[in-house]
């Protein structure tokens with residue numbers, strides 16, 4: 001066989017190709033909403049609450065990162081920094097008893113669904129007072145009582161589970177809907193496709209939401225998945241949407257409408273929210289796959305700074321009021337760190353607790 | 367002999383085999399442009415290009431299956447899993463297809479494929495990232511399972527695995543990639559699959575361990591030697607085929623045996639070796655065989671619970687003391 005001129009190439013090539021230092025954005029952000037909070041039915045106070053919530057998520061994680069670097073805890077630490085508008089806009093749009101389930105990038109979701117900063121930080125430290133008793137750590141924040149079903153570490157593993165939550169809601173006819181969040185990387189898992197098909201076929205009241213933050217570890221979205229993510233829905237005849245995730249009001253507006261429809265029509269949706277992760281995939285990521293310029297480009301659209309400007313522009317509050325909120329959050333987070341440091345580790349017996357509901361059994365326990 | 371890190375020994379093996387056989391290629395998450403999540407594939411993309419060093423999406427079932435099909439159709443894929451905890455998603459391809467296709471087609475097809483990546487726990491990574499799967503794969507006919515403990519074993523066995531004409535599960539450890547050791551500089555260094563190795567000679571007790579557990583045992587052996595107890599450490603290196611003869615021979619000499627296995631206790635390497643010893647060396651045993659394993663509990667995150675969960679040198683010492691009636 002004659003030697004071919006061009007060798008076969010399988011995966012789209014990426015990181016090492018020069019683009020003359022042009023910022024090649026890994027994810028295109030659609031325009032944010034032009035509506036004001038009033039037009040969206042949000043009060044001034046609610047906007048301030050949204051700001052506070054986002055600021056809490058940010059400061060909590062910045063402190064967590066410091067504590068990790070100081071060696072206060074080990075394991076993985078995946079930060080949500082940059083994506084806070086998604087969790088915040090969503091939770092304000094949902095009913096309090098609607099279900100939420102997500103992947104391991106879960107701190108923001110926990111905090112906005114009732115995990116206190118103390119319980120969250122204690123979980124990171126592996127302490128008994130943590131939201132999951134120190135058994136789960138960073139990847140497994142949860143507050144089941146408030147319908148936050150937790151963070152999961154196997155990419156795509158929780159997608160069918162999200163549909164299962166919706167199945168139970170439909171079965172029990174309780175009026176609740178379920179929302180299942182996952183990354184752009186998870187879109188490539190077979191579990192997604194099986195789940196979308198069954199959800200449409202079985203008319204499950206579930207919203208499947210991709211938080212497209214531009215990367216799956218070191219792989220830019222265009223290098224790991226084909227086409228436009230939200231268009232996957234077409235193949236299943238499922239309703240879909242794509243919108244900007246760097247603006248909490250945009251997330252709120254869209255999620256509010258979608259939740260209403262899902263509740264009324266009892267049919268699933270597939271949604272792509274475009275956002276950006278500022279930090280590395282986890283703490284051990286040298287981030288050689290993106291340029292500083294690219295990161296800075298997205299930081300210009302920071303959801304927290306954006307909300308702050310909005311509050312000032314719309315005269316919802318004064319600069320001093322915002323600072324007061326910031327100081328309050330800062331204190332709360334510092335208290336949480338102190339608490340996490342001092343509160344005890346689980347007792348040795350805890351190793352065998354939470355394995356079974358009833359009489360536990362352990363093979364060959366001595 | 368050259369001193370190499372475990373990851374470097376693996377890289378040499380892959381590099382040499384890719385160099386000598388065009389049908390060998392490697393694919394997995396972040397293996398190419400990122401140079402490997404644990405840098406095992408560092409530099410391979412530059413050397414062999416995009417055709418033979420392939421980044422995959424997070425689609426374990428899909429790319430494992432594409433590997434199986436490619437292997438059946440004339441290639442020799444090396445499929446890297448970021449950890450074997452994620453290979454669970456590909457279990458259908460490994461267990462239902464790679465291990466069975468030759469047999470069910472009456473010998474018409476081959477499946478020369480290596481599934482490799484880190485196995486078992488790597489610190490506080492929680493319940494879903496900490497499972498040892500070596501014994502589970504060893505359960506299935508048609509698969510070879512290799513879990514080396516030192517760079518030299520890793521190099522010689524990985525080269526053999528890549529040349530093997532059937533599916534091989536090749537296991538590593540995140541915590542061993544940086545481990546240094548002397549590696550043979552012999553040209554085309556191959557270690558036969560299925561041959562264990564006496565890693566330390568001793569007369570008082572046989573201790574069987576492989577992979578990461580070997581290093582815990584080594585630590586315990588150094589401690590016990592101070593007390594005058596000489597452990598004979600046998601590293602089977604391959605879980606399947608298992609070099610039971612080597613183990614039995616040693617037990618006939620020491621009359622006592624402890625197996626250390628980073629798996630849960632039910633139906634693992636430890637129970638299999640224990641069974642075979644009682645059948646093959648019953649009359650030689652001076653004490654019941656003991657094992658050190660994980661408890662029958664999922665991996666906790668919290669540091670003190672995790673430390674309690676993971677087998678350590680202290681537990682090995684206790685088990686050795688028990689079989690030598692020193693307690």
Ligand SMILES: Cc1ncc(C[n+]2csc(CCOP(=O)(O)OP(=O)(O)O)c2C)c(N)n1
Pocket residue numbers: 105153154155156182183184185186187213215216217277281395424426448452455
């Ligand atoms: C089944 C499986 N394969 C691989 C991994 C390793 N891994 C963890 S996160 C990740 C990237 C996921 O990216 P994405 O879904 O975009 O989520 P993001 O991290 O951006 O939030 C990978 C490959 C895993 N946890 N589970």
Ligand SMILES: [Mg+2]
Pocket residue numbers: 183184185211212213214215216217
């Ligand atoms: Mg992503």
